[in-house]
């Protein structure tokens with residue numbers, strides 16, 4: 001089974017599109033997009049061989065039930081259940097269809113998003129659209145390099161991001177969780193560099209991980225660093241992008257994590273928003289508010305083909 005481009009690097013330009021289903025009875029255009037989106041990518045890659053172009057397409061739980069009522073459902077595909085801690089909340093927001101478009105060029109990303117949107121026509125309505133950009137040397141808008149501890153070797157990225165034998169019917173698929181954050185930049189910028197480094201758990205300039213003595217227990221990379229019962233580190237593949245509307249004073253991070261099992265991502269989120277132990281919440285949340293949260297299933301390329309032709 002071949003996976004969609006879930007282990008790709010974040011890229012220079014990304015567009016994140018979330019749609020709702022508009023016409024519950026007319027499922028034709030939505031099923032057709034399963035074939036059309038990969039063919040749009042093929043065309044752009046053929047025409048611009050020196051550029052990178054990709055489009056990952058996924059389904060939310062209600063859309064899966066509606067579009068494919070007689071098919072099996074991926075084990076962990078259900079609407080994201082809000083996480084409510086004492087201090088912070090990870091909200092759950094709606095989403096039927098999701099597209100993660102990446103390109104080395106902004107115009108190609110916009111072209112792909114336009115082709116997808118035109119094809120879907122009025123079978124869907126827009127819920128959220130974020131245009132992300134690469135910020136300097138791959139930094140989050142908070143000024144810290146983002147993505148360093150992502151799995152790096154291709155086999156490792158696939159093991160963590162792509163469903164294997166655990167779900168034979170959905171092999172080659174992935175669970176994708178997205179969450180839009182807005183940052184309180186005024187409060188963030190009041191911190192000294194040293195204080196900011198203690199929030200993230202890494203050096204700001206050189207991206208070096210803080211030593212165990214210097215790293216607080218509520219640093220972002222301490223809270224999200226998790227292990228299985230055998231002490232093996234559990235990872236996900238992140239491709240976050242900064243976004244900004246400076247005129248409105250809005251600065252944010254579009255978090256996106258692909259995983260072979262959503263349980264891993266969910267544990268990281270619980271650590272951040274509730275804390276383990278309870279109350280040890282992620283210090284990054286003192287400067288970041290989650291405003292969306294949705295889970296999507298990303299079918300393998302073979303399953304996408306099948307879904308395009310699905311009668312049910």
Ligand code: HEM
Pocket residue numbers: 140141142144145146147148149150179181200202220221222224225226235236238240253255257265268269284288
């Ligand atoms: C406000 C939104 C977020 C920002 C700005 C952000 C930024 C960062 C940065 C700068 C790092 C350090 C460099 C690196 O290893 O990538 C990092 C690490 C990490 N983040 Fe986030 N992140 C955010 C949300 C999340 C969420 C929601 C999750 C999980 C659901 C997550 C999971 C991780 C993991 C697993 C690491 C690596 C930890 C380790 O060192 O083992 N992040 N993040």
